[in-house]
Amino acid sequence: MNHSRGTRRRLALTVVAVFAIVGIFVVKLVDIQVVRASELAAAAESRREISVTTYGTRGSIVDANGVVLADSVERFDITASPRDIGETTRMTVDGARTEVPTSEVLAKVAELTGAVPADLSTSIDAALVVNPDSDFAYLVKHVTLAQFQAVTALDIPWLYSELHPSRSYPSGATAGNLVGFNGTDGPLAGTEYQQNSCLAATNGSSTYERSEDGVRLPGSTVVSEQPVDGGTIHLTIDSDLNWFTQQALATQGQAVGADWGTAMVVRVSTGEIVAAADWPSIDPNNLNSVSAADSGARSFTAPFEPGSIMKPVAFAALLDQGLITPSTQVVVPSAYKQGLPAGTSITDVWSHGDLRLTATGILMNSSNIGTVLLSEKLTEQQKHDYFTAFGFGTQTAVGFLGEEPGTVQSAASIDSISLRTQMFGQGITVTSAQMLGLYQTLGNGGVRLPLTLVSGCEHSDGSWTDVPVETGTRVVSEYAANTTLQMMETVASQGALRNVISIPGYRIAAKTGTAEVAANGGYGADRIVSLAGVFPADHPEYAMVVTFAKPDTIKSSAAAAPAYHAIMEQVIKTFRVTPSTEPAPSLPLTW
Amino acid sequence: MSALPLASPRPLRSPDSRPRPYLEVAPTRAQRRARPRLVPAIVTIAGIGVILLGQLLMSIAVADGAYRISELQSQQRSLEHQQQALTENLEVLSSTQNLTANAENLGMVASGNPVFLDLSTGAVTGNPTAAGGSLTGSAGNQIGNSLLTGTSLVSATTSTPATTSAPSANFAPASRPAAAKPTSAATTAGSSGGSASGSTAPAPSGPATSGSIPSPTTH
Numbered sequence: 001m002n003h004s005r006g007t008r009r010r011l012a013l014t015v016v017a018v019f020a021i022v023g024i025f026v027v028k029l030v031d032i033q034v035v036r037a038s039e040l041a042a043a044a045e046s047r048r049e050i051s052v053t054t055y056g057t058r059g060s061i062v063d064a065n066g067v068v069l070a071d072s073v074e075r076f077d078i079t080a081s082p083r084d085i086g087e088t089t090r091m092t093v094d095g096a097r098t099e100v101p102t103s104e105v106l107a108k109v110a111e112l113t114g115a116v117p118a119d120l121s122t123s124i125d126a127a128l129v130v131n132p133d134s135d136f137a138y139l140v141k142h143v144t145l146a147q148f149q150a151v152t153a154l155d156i157p158w159l160y161s162e163l164h165p166s167r168s169y170p171s172g173a174t175a176g177n178l179v180g181f182n183g184t185d186g187p188l189a190g191t192e193y194q195q196n197s198c199l200a201a202t203n204g205s206s207t208y209e210r211s212e213d214g215v216r217l218p219g220s221t222v223v224s225e226q227p228v229d230g231g232t233i234h235l236t237i238d239s240d241l242n243w244f245t246q247q248a249l250a251t252q253g254q255a256v257g258a259d260w261g262t263a264m265v266v267r268v269s270t271g272e273i274v275a276a277a278d279w280p281s282i283d284p285n286n287l288n289s290v291s292a293a294d295s296g297a298r299s300f301t302a303p304f305e306p307g308s309i310m311k312p313v314a315f316a317a318l319l320d321q322g323l324i325t326p327s328t329q330v331v332v333p334s335a336y337k338q339g340l341p342a343g344t345s346i347t348d349v350w351s352h353g354d355l356r357l358t359a360t361g362i363l364m365n366s367s368n369i370g371t372v373l374l375s376e377k378l379t380e381q382q383k384h385d386y387f388t389a390f391g392f393g394t395q396t397a398v399g400f401l402g403e404e405p406g407t408v409q410s411a412a413s414i415d416s417i418s419l420r421t422q423m424f425g426q427g428i429t430v431t432s433a434q435m436l437g438l439y440q441t442l443g444n445g446g447v448r449l450p451l452t453l454v455s456g457c458e459h460s461d462g463s464w465t466d467v468p469v470e471t472g473t474r475v476v477s478e479y480a481a482n483t484t485l486q487m488m489e490t491v492a493s494q495g496a497l498r499n500v501i502s503i504p505g506y507r508i509a510a511k512t513g514t515a516e517v518a519a520n521g522g523y524g525a526d527r528i529v530s531l532a533g534v535f536p537a538d539h540p541e542y543a544m545v546v547t548f549a550k551p552d553t554i555k556s557s558a559a560a561a562p563a564y565h566a567i568m569e570q571v572i573k574t575f576r577v578t579p580s581t582e583p584a585p586s587l588p589l590t591w
Numbered sequence: 592m593s594a595l596p597l598a599s600p601r602p603l604r605s606p607d608s609r610p611r612p613y614l615e616v617a618p619t620r621a622q623r624r625a626r627p628r629l630v631p632a633i634v635t636i637a638g639i640g641v642i643l644l645g646q647l648l649m650s651i652a653v654a655d656g657a658y659r660i661s662e663l664q665s666q667q668r669s670l671e672h673q674q675q676a677l678t679e680n681l682e683v684l685s686s687t688q689n690l691t692a693n694a695e696n697l698g699m700v701a702s703g704n705p706v707f708l709d710l711s712t713g714a715v716t717g718n719p720t721a722a723g724g725s726l727t728g729s730a731g732n733q734i735g736n737s738l739l740t741g742t743s744l745v746s747a748t749t750s751t752p753a754t755t756s757a758p759s760a761n762f763a764p765a766s767r768p769a770a771a772k773p774t775s776a777a778t779t780a781g782s783s784g785g786s787a788s789g790s791t792a793p794a795p796s797g798p799a800t801s802g803s804i805p806s807p808t809t810h
Contacts, residue, residue, distance in 0.1 A: 145676040170682035172736020250733035504718035
């Protein structure tokens with residue numbers, strides 16, 4: 001009996017023990033699986049899971065031939081963990097790993113990256129002052145791949161790195177003003193800023209589970225959003241031609257001591273700007289290369305009183321209205337006073353008695369008096385309407401960052417002096433781009449096309465947007481436009497600058513301009529000198545404008561002529577412009 | 592009383608008189624067939640073993656693949672870095688400023704007026720002029736490019752590598768006198784159509800990306 005009782009007691013104990021153990025397990029199981037389930041799962045996930053930002057690449061800016069003007073490049077920021085930096089550091093130099101003083105390591109890093117050694121220790125000390133346990137400080141920012149590789153080869157234990165997408169402008173100052181530049185936080189100027197919506201990339205992210213040594217766990221869920229690279233902006237300019245244009249502009253600008261200059265070339269049949277040069281021009285790689293005032297594109301943003309290069313508007317309008325012919329005979333007096341306030345008069349640059357000039361002679365000699373006399377045939381409203389129809393007073397279709405509309409005074413508010421002087425380009429302000437639009441219109445048979453600088457945005461998937469729609473508007477009749485060009489040819493064939501600007505075999509229609517610059521409520525000694533024109537005159541292909549502000553040595557359009565000639569010749573070479581086939585008509589200048 | 596013998600019970604068979612024959616329920620055919628057999632058992636167990644082993648091997652292969660992917664991705668990244676850096680160098684070297692400076696350093700001159708041949712009429716139009724003169728003019732390149740700082744120009748001589756380097760972004764003319772001699776030498780060699788020594792230029796010694804490629808590991 002004792003034996004049996006003992007057995008039963010043991011059995012009971014065992015059952016109780018088993019139940020107790022199972023009970024503990026159940027409680028623990030419920031605790032883990034139900035009560036703390038989400039908390040533990042999250043903790044587990046976070047140990048395994050890693051979220052990585054994948055960077056899209058900002059699009060590039062290219063010229064008409066695909067030459068890259070702005071491109072995204074990879075730079076690296078070298079960082080350090082200050083708390084791990086001791087007095088000495090192990091470093092590998094030339095294959096040998098040695099323990100050297102930390103200062104020597106910093107000096108070596110500085111030497112390899114071109115940084116100042118003192119800056120490195122300063123940034124480490126600064127981080128330690130803020131937080132003695134700091135494990136992050138920038139040592140050197142923006143190092144190239146070669147420098148980064150050299151630093152990595154040192155195998156310094158407390159050194160880390162970050163990828164730092166950056167921007168490079170391989171062509172330097174060529175079209176630098178048009179391209180603009182990026183700051184550390186994004187685009188700041190020019191096309192970079194204006195076309196940011198096309199250029200900007202969308203960053204993606206990738207989340208996956210990883211093992212302890214950083215390898216993605218096979219079969220783990222990967223949540224990834226693909227980054228979208230930015231689009232490519234295609235400009236209409238030819239970068240080689242733009243370089244030459246800038247070069248010619250800079251050379252001549254320095255020779256005559258001008259403050260600044262602009263030169264633009266447009267294809268008359270399409271309105272595409274093939275060269276837009278500014279001098280001085282910023283090198284976007286080095287924002288200190290020019291002053292802040294010179295970092296924009298004056299060709300779009302600096303309105304000025306253009307002077308006589310505006311006269312073709314008057315002649316084209318008069319021809320369009322049928323009010324004159326090239327041989328209309330005018331007696332040009334020594335001064336014009338009609339309708340002006342007492343004591344004021346309009347004169348010509350050279351003093352003369354009564355001249356018997358034809359309309360062509362007036363344009364060739366750039367007679368202000370003659371131009372104003374002929375323009376009397378136009379009403380105030382007609383003058384205003386022709387100016388606006390040629391695109392003055394409104395921004396061009398380019399819509400460049402900070403582009404100015406210039407000023408055309410309304411017929412109702414204009415004073416009696418400006419009403420007349422605007423016909424020879426004083427009392428009206430325009431930008432070089434607008435002036436280019438005028439000559440494009442004359443070269444395109446009187447049809448004004450919207451000027452374009454950007455031919456489109458090519459997205460990373462190959463689709464194109466922002467392609468300009470070229471709808472022309474007729475400003476003057478084809479007869480008026482072509483006849484104005486023929487009259488302008490006399491400037492290049494018989495004017496004072498004929499020897500400088502003529503190119504054998506090519507008929508060139510050009511107009512000179514020497515404008516007085518308003519300052520302190522009057523006109524001083526400063527001039528803005530220009531040459532504008534269309535070539536070849538018998539089958540116009542390109543129109544161009546060259547302008548210099550405030551030259552010191554030559555205060556007439558002769559200052560702009562050498563640059564004009566050089567650029568025109570280069571355009572002919574670049575685009576294989578064929579020579580003229582018909583001789584120019586002989587238009588009488590006097591009677 | 593009759594003398595009939597009383598009905599007596601049958602003598603009991605003695606239980607131990609004869610051994611009782613061994614009896615057994617014969618299994619039906621189906622029952623016989625259902626009886627476990629050794630061969631199928633071995634096959635099944637071996638099969639399970641093979642499946643488990645296969646799964647293990649596949650896991651190993653997949654895990655190995657993960658490392659391989661990681662390694663290749665790292666390699667791809669570093670190759671992309673390298674490609675980027677080389678593209679960047681190429682773009683800078685193809686800039687107009689660099690090409691112009693090198694062309695002039697090699698003695699090349701600007702072309703003259705173009706002349707056109709009309710194929711339909713055979714007529715030649717245009718006023719030909721001799722090629723000559725510098726594209727940049729006497730003042731040298733005015734359009735700066737700070738990325739070209741330190742880039743050396745290609746020399747026309749085959750014996751000495753390019754040592755003329757632009758000290759500033761503007762390719763100041765002062766950096767070119769050393770190239771004047773090889774320039775004229777190359778021109779005369781070219782016009783006489785003789786020796787090839789002047790016509791072969793060494794490869795441009797631009798800033799090359801040397802050293803190992805960084806192979807960062809993901810952590």
